[in-house]
Amino acid sequence: MTENERLAKNNRIREQGRLTRQKRKGQICRVYRVKIDVSHLSRQQLLHLKMLFVEAKWLYNDALTFMRDHDINEYDTRTLTVHSLDKDHQPVTHDLQYLSSQMRQSVIQDIKHNMKSLASRREEDRKTGSLKYKSEYVSINLQQTGVTYKFYDAKHIRIQGFKECIRIKSTKQFWNIPDLEFANAKLLNLPDGYYIAITTYRNRRGEEREYKPEIGIDMGIKTTITVSDGRKINVFVEESERLKKCQRLIARRKKGSSNRYKAVKLLRREYQKLGSRKRDAANKIVHELLKHERVYMQDENISGWHKGLFGKTVQHSVLGLVKMKLMRNERVTVLPKSAPTTKYCPECGSLKKDITLSDRVYECTCGYQEDRDMHAARNMILLSKKNTCGTQGINAFGEDVRRWQTIAVQPR
Ligand SMILES: [Zn+2]
Known part of the structure; x- marks a missing residue:
């Protein structure tokens, strides 16, 4: 390929990429x-599948070693042998036979x-480590x-x-x-088997949907999400008996033994199942x-709650997941932490300062009384409206809510 042909090809690829991004x-x-x-x-196929992940791990670790004194861009992905250390820290070389060229590229x-x-984490001044060697590789990108x-x-x-061909399930x-x-797509090596996660796109259909009226939700610490229309939704998924059994089994096995390894594998499977139940x-x-x-x-700071009072319960809350999924939607308005959803009285507009976590009922001096969570959920709607209507960015409490507006009104 001549230099000009190469440049023309690169341009073509770039243009194609731009068009695709626009379409997406x-x-x-x-x-x-x-x-x-x-x-x-x-x-043979089973071995092939297994070795893909092993070779990907070798390649990944080899490239990390290479990066100690080279630029990663200089790493030759066509390499056929990689070096690593065995369990006694003796250098060994492996031949790569199964990994295709595109898979190699995706590992790099x-x-x-x-x-x-x-x-980018470093730029945000957050704590960063360095890239570590992997003991197992679980996800291979299938690029094209x-x-x-x-x-x-x-x-x-x-x-x-x-x-x-490989037979797959659940394409329905x-x-x-x-x-x-x-x-x-991604080829995954999960505790309960091999999966392929396929990314798909389809056009938005111009259908008009009917929605129910707006709601406010209060994410309670204890067990539930309280909805302003009176519903309480349970957010706990319980750990299975089998999971506890697996944990006990591991505790009884000798460290480093193959029986312990088997038990750890069982435990991982259980955790994966628990994860699916939580996602569901x-x-x-x-x-x-x-x-x-x-x-x-x-x-609200959900991860903070786990560290505090309720960290030891064996039930697993899906509150964090729900919050994350909701915040991605454009029909969800998020009020900032500082919004006084528990303190504000919707009847007289005063702020109750001395409300604590143990007060289950909100009582105001004006006579208004309401269940604490329900009160907060209703205030969510009220307060977000107040913000958007506020004149000069000062709300009823004399607080500057211009900062709120940017957080509360912008769809995430
Ligand atoms: Zn009041």
Whole structure:
């Protein structure tokens, strides 16, 4: 390839990328996860799958070593042998046989990406470490649909480097959606099996939806989300008996023994299942709340609660997940932490200063009385309205709310 041809090709790629990014703006992104059916894999394929992750780990660690005294951009991704240390810290070399060229590139891309996020953290003056060697690699990027991976039919997928198709489960969730575009995918090595997470895009449809009236929600410390229309939503997912059993099992096994390793694997599986249950619960709650036209909530410090009073409960709250998912939606208004949602009296407009966590009922000198959480949830709507209508940015309490406005009104 001559120099001019190379430049022309680069330009073409850049232009294509720009067009795609523009198109994606008007589209909805969703990631679907399909499971690889290992019962239909040959021994050779199973080995291949396993070795992909092992080789990716070797390559990643080798590149980290290389970075000690070189620029990562100089690393040759076509390398066939990588160096590492075995468990007795003796140097060994490995040959890479399974990893395809695009997968190699994505592993190196992974390092560059990590470096970038470390740098941006450093810029924000947050605590940063350095990149560490990995003991296992769990996610390989399949960059290009049609090349690195390709659907054969609804039940089979072809992955670069494999001679035969691989059988997959649960494509029903997206197979019949019209005008669905596949983007990149990720090959995952999770505790309960191999998965492929496929990123898809589809066009927004111009459908008008009917929404229920607006609501305010108060995220209670104890167990629930309180909605201003009177509902209380339970946000706890309980740990399974089996999980506790696994933990006891590990405690009884000798450190470094293979039986302990097996028990740890079991525990990981249990934690993965717990994670899915939590995600499911959070999705259902968010779906229910977003049936409303607008949702008002407060930016509360949820992770702080866990450290304090209620950290030891064996129940797992999905409050953090719910909050994160809600804040991504444009129909959600987030009030700042400083908004006096518990102190403000909606009847007379005064602020009650001496309210503590143990007061379950809000009582005002004017005679107004309400359940504490319900009171806060209703105030969410009221106070966000007050802010947007405030003149000169000063609210009823003489506070400057111009700063609020930018936080409260801007959709996240
Ligand atoms: Zn009052």
